[in-house]
Amino acid sequence: MIKLGVVGLGKMGLSHLAMIKAHPDVQVEAVVDSSGYILDVLGKYTGLATFTDYETMLGSVPLDAVLIATPTRFHGPMVRAALERGLHVFCEKPLCLTSQESQQLAALAAEKGLVTQVGYHNRFVGAFREVKELLDAGAIGRVTHILAEAYGPVVLKSKGTTWRSQRTEGGGCLYDYAAHPVDLLSWYVGAPIGVGGTILGSVFSENTEDEVFSTLYYDNNVSAQLSVNWSDESYRKMTTQITITGTAGRIHADRQEIQVHLGGAAPTIQGYEKGWNVRYTTELTENVWFYLRGEEYSAQLDHFVKSIENADLDGINSFASAAVTDRVLELLTIDAEAGPATRDAEAVVAAAAPAPRRGLLRRR
Amino acid sequence: MSENATLTETSAGATHMDRLLFGDNQFFGVNHMSEEKARAQAMRFQNLDAVMAVLDTAYDEGITTFMCTTHERIAEVAGRVRSNPARYPDFRFYPCMPYAHKYADAVTEYGMLGAIRRFLPDEGMMNAMLRGGSSIAKKDAEGLITLLVDAEMAAFRGLSTPVIWLQNVVVDLLLGLGFTDAFVIFAQHIKKRYNAEPGFITMNLPLLLDALEKAGIENPLVCSNINKIGFRMSGGIDGYAEALAGRTFRAVAMSVFASGAIPAREAIEWISEQPNIQSIVFGASSQANIRSTKQLVDEFSGSRPKRER
Numbered sequence: 001m002i003k004l005g006v007v008g009l010g011k012m013g014l015s016h017l018a019m020i021k022a023h024p025d026v027q028v029e030a031v032v033d034s035s036g037y038i039l040d041v042l043g044k045y046t047g048l049a050t051f052t053d054y055e056t057m058l059g060s061v062p063l064d065a066v067l068i069a070t071p072t073r074f075h076g077p078m079v080r081a082a083l084e085r086g087l088h089v090f091c092e093k094p095l096c097l098t099s100q101e102s103q104q105l106a107a108l109a110a111e112k113g114l115v116t117q118v119g120y121h122n123r124f125v126g127a128f129r130e131v132k133e134l135l136d137a138g139a140i141g142r143v144t145h146i147l148a149e150a151y152g153p154v155v156l157k158s159k160g161t162t163w164r165s166q167r168t169e170g171g172g173c174l175y176d177y178a179a180h181p182v183d184l185l186s187w188y189v190g191a192p193i194g195v196g197g198t199i200l201g202s203v204f205s206e207n208t209e210d211e212v213f214s215t216l217y218y219d220n221n222v223s224a225q226l227s228v229n230w231s232d233e234s235y236r237k238m239t240t241q242i243t244i245t246g247t248a249g250r251i252h253a254d255r256q257e258i259q260v261h262l263g264g265a266a267p268t269i270q271g272y273e274k275g276w277n278v279r280y281t282t283e284l285t286e287n288v289w290f291y292l293r294g295e296e297y298s299a300q301l302d303h304f305v306k307s308i309e310n311a312d313l314d315g316i317n318s319f320a321s322a323a324v325t326d327r328v329l330e331l332l333t334i335d336a337e338a339g340p341a342t343r344d345a346e347a348v349v350a351a352a353a354p355a356p357r358r359g360l361l362r363r364r
Numbered sequence: 365m366s367e368n369a370t371l372t373e374t375s376a377g378a379t380h381m382d383r384l385l386f387g388d389n390q391f392f393g394v395n396h397m398s399e400e401k402a403r404a405q406a407m408r409f410q411n412l413d414a415v416m417a418v419l420d421t422a423y424d425e426g427i428t429t430f431m432c433t434t435h436e437r438i439a440e441v442a443g444r445v446r447s448n449p450a451r452y453p454d455f456r457f458y459p460c461m462p463y464a465h466k467y468a469d470a471v472t473e474y475g476m477l478g479a480i481r482r483f484l485p486d487e488g489m490m491n492a493m494l495r496g497g498s499s500i501a502k503k504d505a506e507g508l509i510t511l512l513v514d515a516e517m518a519a520f521r522g523l524s525t526p527v528i529w530l531q532n533v534v535v536d537l538l539l540g541l542g543f544t545d546a547f548v549i550f551a552q553h554i555k556k557r558y559n560a561e562p563g564f565i566t567m568n569l570p571l572l573l574d575a576l577e578k579a580g581i582e583n584p585l586v587c588s589n590i591n592k593i594g595f596r597m598s599g600g601i602d603g604y605a606e607a608l609a610g611r612t613f614r615a616v617a618m619s620v621f622a623s624g625a626i627p628a629r630e631a632i633e634w635i636s637e638q639p640n641i642q643s644i645v646f647g648a649s650s651q652a653n654i655r656s657t658k659q660l661v662d663e664f665s666g667s668r669p670k671r672e673r
Binding site: 015017018019021044254256257280283291292 | 396541568
């Protein structure tokens with residue numbers, strides 16, 4: 001039985017707690033949150049041991065592992081404290097606000113022989129796993145381009161009151177939303193050699209971005225484009241899509257289905273035929289021990305549990321893999337500051353001319 | 365098949381439920397197979413008249429129970445039915461609450477407590493609870509749940525709501541947390557305040573039955589995915605089969621077609637062979653599909669197995 005503590009009881013933390021508490025191999029020994037109200041209700045009605053202070057909990061409850069779902073800026077110190085005590089760590093995405101810190105934590109965990117995992121649940125979605133298997137099998141030949149998209153209706157007006165509306169705390173569309181398609185890109189084609197033309201645009205938010213667009217460059221002439229907007233009311237909920245073009249075919253996938261076109265040059269892939277192939281979530285998804293909000297959320301926690309049981313330090317979504325994604329998020333932030341790489345000479349002249357009222361009307 | 369054949373015998377004192385209930389996923393762009401299809405449906409049902417036309421078709425086919433979320437657009441449907449009692453004398457709503465996305469989005473925007481505060485009819489009460497600190501908070505978890513239920517039920521005032529469901533995201537969250545007292549609070553409030561039968565929707569049928577039994581909720585009404593291919597049946601299809609054969613509860617089957625993965629005739633034939641299925645809830649957008657589903661259910665209902673108790 002794995003003794004586990006859950007830290008941070010916001011939207012993700014509460015749902016993780018519900019799933020992991022139902023896991024037959026896990027005993028939840030403690031929960032930590034800064035809000036006394038949530039803790040009081042849980043303590044009274046579920047009998048869980050509750051703490052408002054993380055260090056106090058670590059010092060007084062014997063644990064094997066922690067699950068951290070606090071705002072991103074707290075991840076670094078909390079993860080480090082757990083690793084130093086010899087605990088396995090599951091941490092919500094993104095891992096840290098700097099890739100350097102993520103790499104240090106990955107190194108510390110490796111040195112201590114501890115299991116680490118970050119909550120990039122899309123790697124446990126049946127359709128996205130199928131994409132990975134098809135790419136590994138060379139189903140569409142040499143990949144030339146990937147379009148990675150995510151859209152949803154999270155921020156639909158200017159005033160937000162939580163940490164998610166503050167870039168300094170790890171809020172914003174880049175770290176909260178774009179991290180998911182960026183991580184899928186890392187999974188499918190690895191780390192980019194560079195990025196360009198990045199736009200971190202505001203639709204409504206005052207202190208962070210609501211849209212992310214960029215071009216990513218990879219070895220072997222592979223490119224990707226990223227298109228993400230969390231202020232799109234036309235979507236009922238978050239929708240992540242991947243479209244991959246190769247020399248022998250094309251793959252389009254979202255959480256529900258995968259559409260694959262295999263051209264004449266494609267190799268033989270079992271279960272697929274030349275031309276169009278469509279496979280749905282109903283056939284790509286395996287049942288989980290407990291379902292709350294999508295099999296992938298349960299499956300990733302089960303993977304963490306099994307990795308601990310099997311002492312597998314190189315599982316899916318390890319800190320080392322998440323550090324690659326954190327580095328891309330960092331590159332995108334740096335690139336966005338640079339603005340257009342190629343400017344129209346006349347536009348530069350026009351921009352230099354006085355435009356006194358513009359600054360009052362439009363702030364970026 | 366006579367009209368009465370669509371009514372099932374239930375245990376003494378329990379609500380009579382139709383064999384076939386009409387669901388609402390198709391109206392809100394929910395499709396578990398394809399986001400393209402989901403969007404096409406969202407476009408088609410943007411106009412309330414299009415929703416009412418499909419509901420009218422179902423009603424005229426004899427499917428008079430609408431099992432629906434508490435999505436804000438359902439309030440408009442409720443308004444239409446309320447204002448035209450002559451057209452809808454037998455129309456029954458089975459509200460399923462809460463519509464989880466509006467809460468989830470609000471939590472992202474306002475935080476956990478901010479979101480709860482927004483959905484309470486009386487903000488002053490929540491503020492007083494928070495200011496009062498933990499001792500008052502403990503006492504009023506019950507008050508909070510009942511207030512949220514009342515806020516969700518406001519849209520159905522004056523309409524027939526003989527069964528009121530707690531949605532699966534909330535049921536399964538509470539189930540996982542082990543907060544089973546909340547099921548009792550919900551059930552008691554539904555009975556007392558609305559003179560209705562409480563129901564529970566879940567994706568984890570065997571586990572939920574254990575929890576409801578421990579909580580002392582007898583012969584509960586439980587809705588979950590039940591289909592031939594075991595799609596989204598956590599605990600496995602065998603666990604569900606054992607529950608249907610041996611546990612004391614009334615099952616409502618949803619996702620019997622597994623989002624279209626099972627041909628309609630095969631799906632209905634299979635579900636009709638399972639014991640203890642009180643009702644089937646399905647969604648459809650065309651008269652042809654509504655009618656053929658009704659005909660299939662009527663055809664196979666005659667041979668439904670009776671379970672030994």
